[in-house]
Amino acid sequence: MDAVAATQVQPILAGFFAHLSDVCDATGNTITGPMSQDRIIDALERVDISFDEDGNHGMQVVVPPGAAEALRRRDHPPRSNSPAWRR
Secondary structure, eight states, X not given: OHHHHHHHHHHHHHXXXXXHHHHHHHHTOOOOSSOOHHHHHHHHTTSOOXXXXXXXXXXXXXXXXXXXXXXXXXXXXXXXXXXXXXX
């Protein structure tokens, strides 16, 4: 069952990321260049982020699997030394 679900979700994810890319292009929010922690920080600098009274936010960064793997292989630390970047 999991294999069937994984097979069926791939075209949905591909369509989702293609649409997201189109929307970003249309609104001028496309950031180009190689995937890196710094590039993600550049993107986050364009976003309004709300924090609760304890200083927490609900942000999640979603990247395609290939980009996630590229981030894991990077040998330089991000601008932030937060453990969250090492996941």
